[in-house]
Amino acid sequence: MLLLATPLFYLLTKHYYAEDMIDIIEAVRSGQPIPALDLEEDIMKGVMIQFAVITFVLAVAMALTVRFISRRLWQPFDRTLCLIEGFRLENGRVPDFPESNVTEFVRLDSTLRTLMHNSLASYNMQKEFTENASHELQTPLAVFQSKLDLLLQSPDLTKRQAVQIQGLYETASRLARMNRNLLLLAKIDNRQYEQMEDIELTGFIGEMLPSLEFLADDIAICKEFAGAFSVWANRTLLECLVNNLVVNSVRHNRDGGEISISVGGNSLVVANTSDDPPLDGRLVFNRFYRPGNKPKGNGLGLAIVKAVCDYHGWTVEYAYKDGLHCFTVGF
Structure with a gap:
């Protein structure tokens, strides 16, 4: 930025600091009398303009430098954030975080990786438990319903016993439907219906x-x-x-x-x-x-x-x- 501002400093020197010297040299060469000089005014204007130009150039240079450094500095964090946003437990895969030389980012990536692995392990355990529990419940419920069917067909049942068994049968049917629905919800949550x-x-x-x-x-x-x-x-x-x-x-x-x-x-x-x-x-x-x-x-x-x-x-x-x-x- 300072090199780009060199022509501006040249014009500033020529028209303010060296202006009176140039007028004197030209007057001597042409044999004319020395003109009136405004040396103090030119120096003051030149100093103020030079100060303003240097301040502006340094401000722009610092802004560009800070912007460039900040972008480079936070680039690993931005990539980590994008990976977190795309993370899904159903996919069963922990993303690979980018390498960084910043100690804090390394600690952040390590903590996130551990947290994701633990969440994935808990999710898989819950998924397996739900599936196993639902499947294991289906057999005893079916046996229970079949035995209730046999009891309802017994000729020695009293009316009161028949009503009680019918209530148990309806309860077993409701449990079976609930079990099927919970298993369906578990399969949907686990994204097991991939055929579209x-x-x-x-x-x-x-x-x-x-x-x-x-x-x-x-x-x-x-x-x-x-x-x-x-x-x-x-x-x-x-x-x-x-x-x-x-x-x-x-x-x-x-x-x-x-x-x-x-x-x-x-x-x-x-x-x-x-x-x-x-x-x-x-x-x-x-x-x-x-x-x-x-x-x-x-x-x-x-x-x-x-x-x-x-x-x-x-x-x-x-x-x-x-x-x-x-x-x-x-x-």
């Missing part, structure tokens, strides 16, 4: 309608397909999402009510009539959430819907409009 395909949504729901109408029983299902569009999804999870939305609409509907399934505008809307008041949109997708402590379901259906949407990068929202409970999935 392009699915035409209206045709897909049209194929599911007969089974959905069977689930709805005496509740009418109205469909409204505004246009055909495709989604990139796992077929099993998409089917699970639609099933859970419809089953939830059936369980919380009223006798002779209606369910509407609308497809259009890159969204799927499932709405149902109900005598229930509006739900809490902040809690409705939480696991085991039951408004008003109602015994219907196990409180995991909408949590599965939310997990499927998060897995695919979709959105799901709840709203209460015109007496209808509406669930909107945005693709």
Whole structure:
């Protein structure tokens, strides 16, 4: 910067410091009288201008130097931050942090690496425990249900015993469904559904309608397909999402009510009539959430819907409009 400012210093010297000397030399050479001199004024102006130029040059040079040094200095930290932002437990891989000569950054990378390894180990242990527990529970539950079936078929049962066994059978069935749902949630969280395909949504729901109408029983299902569009999804999870939305609409509907399934505008809307008041949109997708402590379901259906949407990068929202409970999935 000082070298670039050299021409400016040359002009400053010529027109202020050496101006009077140049006038005297030219007057002597031409034989003219020596002109009046303003040496003091020129020196003062020259000093002030020179001071301002040097200050400006040094300020610009320091700003550029500090900016360059700061960028070089914080570059390893920025790369580490980018790696942390891209870290996912589901991938099962700890990123390789860049090397640095700064002691504090080396300690930071070492601490983060240890923390990620510990988090990954805990995640794998929890994943393995959930899968093993769910699988191990399936066999005793199935045996328990089969023995209850045999007891219900016994001719020596009294009415009271039959009622008690029927209650146990319903409880076992609810435990089995809960176990399957928890296992499904664990698989979704562990990203075990990697097979994706392009699915035409209206045709897909049209194929599911007969089974959905069977689930709805005496509740009418109205469909409204505004246009055909495709989604990139796992077929099993998409089917699970639609099933859970419809089953939830059936369980919380009223006798002779209606369910509407609308497809259009890159969204799927499932709405149902109900005598229930509006739900809490902040809690409705939480696991085991039951408004008003109602015994219907196990409180995991909408949590599965939310997990499927998060897995695919979709959105799901709840709203209460015109007496209808509406669930909107945005693709």
